Amino acid sequence: MxxxxxxxxxxxxxxxxxxxxxxxxxxxxxxxxxxxxxxxxxxxxxxxxxxxxxxxxxxxxxxxxxxxxxxxxxxxxxxRAIVFQEFLLFPWKTVRGNIEFGPRLNGVKKSQYRLLSEELIRLVGLQGFEHCYPYELSGGMKQRVAIARALANKPxxxxxxxxxxxxxxxxxxxxxxxxxxxxxxxxxxxxxxxxxxxxxxxxxxxxxxxxxxxxxxxxxxxxxxxxxRTREMFTSERFRHYERLLKECIWEEEQIPQACFA
Amino acid sequence: MKIAYRKFFSPLFFLLCWEGVTRAGMVESWFLPPPMEVFATLWAMIVSGEVPYHTAVSMGRAASGYLVAAAVGIGLGLLIAWSVLIEDFFDPLIELIRPLSTFALVPILFLWFGVGDTSKVIIIFKSCFFPILLNTIAGIKGVDRKLILAAQSLGANGRQLWLQVLIPSALPVIITGLRISTAMAMMSLVGVEMLSSDSGLGFLVIDAQRTFDTRRVFAGIIVLSAVGFSIDFAARIIQSKAVAWHTHTSLGGKYP
Structure with missing residues (x-):
């Protein structure tokens, strides 16, 4: 199983x-x-x-x-934690507040979730931004917060x-x-x-x-x-082989809407 | 908060024109008294305790009606946003009462409760209640469905979802309703005090008019304008502090 x-x-x-x-x-x-x-x-x-x-x-x-x-x-x-394309952070909470949201809901003690959020902030490379609000962050940083927030529940x-x-x-x-x-x-x-x-x-x-x-x-x-895996692999023969294989498979699925010919 | 000096220009310009028109003898002074005389009268009324007294009486009425409207409006708004059953029950009644002019209710309220403060507070309540109620409902219903999914996936149960996601998320819209209603309170307050009262700022203005004391009429109007402006100014500060995150994500960030 x-x-x-x-x-x-x-x-x-x-x-x-x-x-x-x-x-x-x-x-x-x-x-x-x-x-x-x-x-x-x-x-x-x-x-x-x-x-x-x-x-x-x-x-x-x-x-x-x-x-x-x-x-x-x-x-x-x-x-099971989710990370969405739209980040969906809580705009009224700081970076730290967002990350601690899950553990706090689930009754984790403050000393513990504070330690956890610090560890996660380090993991996603947001040191120094703990007290920022989402509107102060770039898209990439917002998504780092969303990932850290998802990981905070140790899913x-x-x-x-x-x-x-x-x-x-x-x-x-x-x-x-x-x-x-x-x-x-x-x-x-x-x-x-x-x-x-x-x-x-x-x-x-x-x-x-x-x-x-x-x-x-x-x-x-x-x-x-x-x-x-490294950036160099993107150009390797093996990588390209997979790319071809998958692209062909998806192209078959691409359906051109009939309306285009009407 | 920075206040740009150029913002004082238009009121000063207005006062200068007013002063000029009256000084030039273009109008009779009982018809439009010069602003300097109006301010002198106003000062005398402040010193005599007249203005503070009537302002306090008016504010007491406005605050009672407003606070009850805020409590009931937010409470019922949350219930309506929570349950379709409750919404279907209240919605027709709300939509029938809402478009009704507040003053259409005056005769019946005077009949039931007399011309005293009870009627006045109910009138103020009616005019404040709907903006608060409708904004609360709109605020909650406008929360992004996916934000709720995100919170649920993080483990939020029903109660936590309401207290920690829905209400904070809807707060900017709810606060806007609260702010709109402060102006509604002031407007209906003056109206109802003019209809029947022996105290309050509305009474002060209508009573001066009855004796053709135009200076006192203008003095009363200036007090009303100042009070209304101060309340909204305070409301704006509270709003910008309470939902600073929202001010920064919306156009509102451009204004003090």
């Missing part, structure tokens, strides 16, 4: 005013091992985010079984929904390297949604390609590049 086990997951969204229900996800089965880094790629609207919210316990599958560590997912849990699963999608290309690359480092220190299972194939290959142990709606798993590619 794997750590995260999705078994024949199907999700339909009921239509408004008796409209037909849309099938968002069709029959996904996916097994993820503990401390594995999984990247999920696929066309927009294929149900990646919905699948992630189900793993988080914030959406319920219509059919199918979802277990984590052999226990069925029934609702949100501090063991066993870290869910990331296009976390670097709102960042510029250069910040994005350095965040990828940072994330690899953070993941190697924090040791947790990561489910990472992205639109960037090279980002997926660089970070993940396995890249899972989803088909367009209704979403299902089209390909599951193990990335055999040694860790820690």
């Amino acid at each position: 794997s750590f995260i086990d999705a078994h024949n997951i199907t999700k339909t969204f009921s239509g408004r005013n008796g409209a037909e229900a849309t099938l968002a996800i069709a029959d996904i089965s996916l097994a993820i091992g503990e401390n594995e880094f999984i990247a999920l790629v696929g066309p927009s609207g294929c149900g990646k985010s919905t699948f992630m919210l189900m793993v988080a316990g914030l959406e319920k599958p219509t059919r199918g079984e979802l277990t984590i560590d052999s226990r069925p997912v029934t609702g949100p849990d501090q063991q 066993r699963v870290l869910l990331m929904d296009e976390p670097f999608g709102a960042l510029d290309a250069i910040t994005r690359e350095s965040m990828q390297i940072e994330l690899q480092k953070i993941w190697q220190q924090a040791r947790c299972t990561v489910l990472f949604i992205t639109h960037s194939i090279s980002e997926a290959i660089f970070l993940a142990d396995r890249v899972v390609v989803m088909s367009s709606r209704p979403g299902s798993i089209k390909k599951d590619v193990a990335i055999e590049l040694e860790r820690p």
Whole structure:
């Protein structure tokens, strides 16, 4: 039995005013091992985010079984943390206040969560910004805070929904390297949604390609590049091979809307 | 807080024109007295204790109506935002009473509660209540759904979600409602004091008019303007301190 086990997951969204229900996800089965880094790629609207919210316990599958560590997912849990593309920090809290939000809710003692937040601030490289408010930070820094906030609950699963999608290309690359480092220190299972194939290959142990709606798993590619991975690998023969393989697979899924020809 | 000196220009310009028009003898002084005379009258009224007394009476009425409106408005607003059932129950009633002119209720309130302070406080309550209520509802309902998901994934339960995410997040909008209502309180206060009263700033102005003492009328108006301005000024400072984070993320940051 794997750590995260999705078994024949199907999700339909009921239509408004008796409209037909849309099938968002069709029959996904996916097994993820503990401390594995999984990247999920696929066309927009294929149900990646919905699948992630189900793993988080914030959406319920219509059919199918979802277990984590052999226990069925029934609702949100501090063991599963999410990082969103939009950062979603609490704007009225400082960097430290944001990071300490989870442990404080869960009744951790002040002496302990203060120590924890200091450690996390160091881990994500935000020393000196503890007392800043989110509006004082750049996009990359905001996302570092969001990652630290997610890690503060010491989650066993870290869910990331296009976390670097709102960042510029250069910040994005350095965040990828940072994330690899953070993941190697924090040791947790990561489910990472992205639109960037090279980002997926660089970070993940396995890249899972989803088909367009209704979403299902089209390909599951193990990335055999040694860790820690470096920038140089981006141009290696092996890296390019994976890139070609995955791109071809996604191109098949690219559907040109019929309306374009009308 | 920095105050730009250029902000004093338009009121000073206005006063100068006023003084000029009256000095030139363009109008009779009982019709429009010169500002210097108005200020002299005002000073005498302050020294005699008249202005402090009426201001205190007015403020007492305004504060009672306002504070009750704030408590009930925020409380009911949170309940309505929380439950669709409660919303469906109250919404039609709210929408029927809200557009009604506050003063349409005056005859019936005078009939029920007499012309004393109770009626006045209820009138002020009515005019303050709806901006506070509607802003509270809008503030809570406007919270980003994904921010709630983020808080839930961090372990927030229902109560924590309300106290630590929804209410702080809605606070700028709620405070805006509270600030709008301070002006509403002042407006309805003066109106109702003019209708029937033997004290308060509204009474002071209408009573002076009845005896054609224009200087006292203007003196009363200046006090009302100063009081209204001071209250809003204080409200603005409280707002900028309470939700500093919001002032900095919105256009509001440009203003003191």
